[in-house]
Amino acid sequence: MSILVYTESENGKLKKAAFEVASFAKGIADLMNTSLTAVTINAENVDELKTYGVEKVLKVSNDKLSKFNADAYAEVISQASKKEDSKIVVVSQSANAKYLAPLLAVNLEAGYASNVVALPKLGEGFVVERTAFTNKAFNMTFISTDVKVLGLSSNSFGLKENEASLSEEDFSPELSDDEFGIDVVSVDKNKDKVSIADAEVVVSAGRGMKGPENWEMIEELADVLNAATACSKPVSDMGWRPHSEHVGQTGKPVATNLYIAIGISGAIQHLAGISASKNKVVINTDPEAPFFKAADYGIVGDAFEVVPQLIEKLKEFKANNS
Amino acid sequence: MKILVCISHVPDTTSKINFVENDTKFDTSGVQYVINPNDEFGLTRAMWFKEKQGATVDVVTVGGKDTEPTIRKSLAIGADTAYRVDTEPLDGFQVAKELAKVAKDGEYDLIIAGRESIDYNGGMVPGMLAKLIGANFINTCVSLEVEGDTATAIREIDGGKETLKSSLPLVIGGQKGLVEESDLKIPNMRGIMMARKKPLNVIEPVSAEVLTESKHFRKPEPKGEVTLIDPDNLDKLIDLLHNEAKAI
Numbered sequence: 395m396s397i398l399v400y401t402e403s404e405n406g407k408l409k410k411a412a413f414e415v416a417s418f419a420k421g422i423a424d425l426m427n428t429s430l431t432a433v434t435i436n437a438e439n440v441d442e443l444k445t446y447g448v449e450k451v452l453k454v455s456n457d458k459l460s461k462f463n464a465d466a467y468a469e470v471i472s473q474a475s476k477k478e479d480s481k482i483v484v485v486s487q488s489a490n491a492k493y494l495a496p497l498l499a500v501n502l503e504a505g506y507a508s509n510v511v512a513l514p515k516l517g518e519g520f521v522v523e524r525t526a527f528t529n530k531a532f533n534m535t536f537i538s539t540d541v542k543v544l545g546l547s548s549n550s551f552g553l554k555e556n557e558a559s560l561s562e563e564d565f566s567p568e569l570s571d572d573e574f575g576i577d578v579v580s581v582d583k584n585k586d587k588v589s590i591a592d593a594e595v596v597v598s599a600g601r602g603m604k605g606p607e608n609w610e611m612i613e614e615l616a617d618v619l620n621a622a623t624a625c626s627k628p629v630s631d632m633g634w635r636p637h638s639e640h641v642g643q644t645g646k647p648v649a650t651n652l653y654i655a656i657g658i659s660g661a662i663q664h665l666a667g668i669s670a671s672k673n674k675v676v677i678n679t680d681p682e683a684p685f686f687k688a689a690d691y692g693i694v695g696d697a698f699e700v701v702p703q704l705i706e707k708l709k710e711f712k713a714n715n716s
Numbered sequence: 717m718k719i720l721v722c723i724s725h726v727p728d729t730t731s732k733i734n735f736v737e738n739d740t741k742f743d744t745s746g747v748q749y750v751i752n753p754n755d756e757f758g759l760t761r762a763m764w765f766k767e768k769q770g771a772t773v774d775v776v777t778v779g780g781k782d783t784e785p786t787i788r789k790s791l792a793i794g795a796d797t798a799y800r801v802d803t804e805p806l807d808g809f810q811v812a813k814e815l816a817k818v819a820k821d822g823e824y825d826l827i828i829a830g831r832e833s834i835d836y837n838g839g840m841v842p843g844m845l846a847k848l849i850g851a852n853f854i855n856t857c858v859s860l861e862v863e864g865d866t867a868t869a870i871r872e873i874d875g876g877k878e879t880l881k882s883s884l885p886l887v888i889g890g891q892k893g894l895v896e897e898s899d900l901k902i903p904n905m906r907g908i909m910m911a912r913k914k915p916l917n918v919i920e921p922v923s924a925e926v927l928t929e930s931k932h933f934r935k936p937e938p939k940g941e942v943t944l945i946d947p948d949n950l951d952k953l954i955d956l957l958h959n960e961a962k963a964i
Contacts, residue, residue: 576882589876690942
């Protein structure tokens with residue numbers, strides 16, 4: 395048996411999340427004294443996977459899989475797992491991976507743990523740590539099945555280099571029409587902007603911005619930092635910003651390297667959603683705002699004065715450091 | 717169209733999260749329970765199908781008698797019939813299996829669940845349920861229309877949206893966007909009175925197997941003090957983010 399990791403790609407190019415799940419899966423392979431196999435779907439160059447400990451890649455190339463289809467992708471990974479006799483299958487927690495993982499688990503009669511944040515402990519059976527209650531707690535979960543599916547929370551493990559020698563093998567799973575019951579009519583992806591899930595930096599703003607017309611400076615700050623933009627719940631409820639930007643307990647979780655909150659007071663639901671981010675900066679006029687208790691760096695000040703200055707300073711910094 | 721909405725009984729989003737019995741169990745004392753927000757968006761969308769397209773809407777939950785006020789609330793919002801599968805929910809697969817029985821028996825066209833519950837955040841029940849009953853599945857659904865036996869849905873993807881078409885039966889993993897926050901209904905007195913007369917059927921579980929087991933919980937380490945920076949000294953912030961946090 396080897397550990398199997400599904401390494402995602404987009405437009406033929408492996409995603410950064412692919413290298414993180416590979417690093418994590420390599421950690422499990424080492425714990426269990428076994429090797430690591432990756433499966434890719436329509437990825438062109440997979441060579442970089444060897445940097446993160448992958449020894450073998452099953453390369454699937456199939457035009458029918460050019461658009462994501464959860465059922466079909468789950469079937470591909472199931473067949474790869476059976477071929478390799480893998481007992482552990484690792485996926486990311488991208489929107490697509492979260493979509494396919496439960497289907498994959500049923501295919502493989504596997505127990506599935508989502509939002510995993512650390513390598514398993516093997517002392518008393520197979521136990522993984524995962525987040526629960528929207529990052530307000532961690533839960534140790536025992537998985538009793540022979541085959542296990544793990545979803546790794548993004549940015550929880552990081553990239554770990556572990557050079558391996560890599561062999562590539564073309565793999566052609568058998569797919570029937572049953573796997574294509576859902577028809578993808580159109581995909582509307584913002585190509586100029588980094589998504590919250592993929593961003594290293596997220597710039598988020600709240601009611602303190604006073605109105606949607608004031609978001610230009612937020613966009614500009616995000617632009618300077620190559621960041622995604624996000625917002626608080628009231629801002630999305632009032633229609634100032636799209637729902638897809640709402641982060642928090644009922645919105646999106648954010649586990650980024652740097653989270654900058656501007657004019658967000660820090661409701662408990664918001665703080666839960668962003669707490670997995672490594673570094674948090676808050677800019678708020680109210681020194682009593684709860685966000686100051688959750689942040690690493692805080693500025694008590696008016697966003698309308700601070701943000702434009704910060705943009706200028708960051709531009710200078712970027713010019714001097716590139 | 718026959719719709720089944722799966723309801724999870726969860727602590728309100730403002731609840732204090734604590735654990736008891738050597739950190740093995742969630743501390744329910746003083747906790748207010750609500751319909752899982754992701755399920756409530758789906759329930760409200762189901763009400764729209766009822767009003768506009770004459771759909772019937774049943775609701776189901778898996779849980780003990782303590783979940784009945786939550787499922788009654790869904791009746792007060794307008795669901796027709798409620799089912800409670802009388803067993804403690806222990807893991808996602810077990811819950812999906814219990815729901816699959818109800819879904820199969822009721823021959824539903826559309827089954828709406830939330831993309832995840834806000835307590836355990838497993839995010840697996842809708843997908844597993846779909847697979848178990850051989851229905852199509854669309855996750856993180858933010859818009860849903862049904863014409864005849866075809867559904868058109870919009871799904872949120874990382875950095876965008878996707879429009880999908882599917883035949884029925886279909887299982888939805890729903891979230892905000894299916895309806896707006898302002899569309900959510902607070903049950904009125906008439907709804908609450910009517911809900912008392914509506915059937916709440918208690919069903920024996922199929923006693924599905926449990927594949928994962930919660931061992932114990934821990935809370936995150938307490939956070940260190942915030943470093944305050946003078947708004948007139950933003951160079952300091954940039955220096956800290958660059959040299960200390962290594963974030964820029």
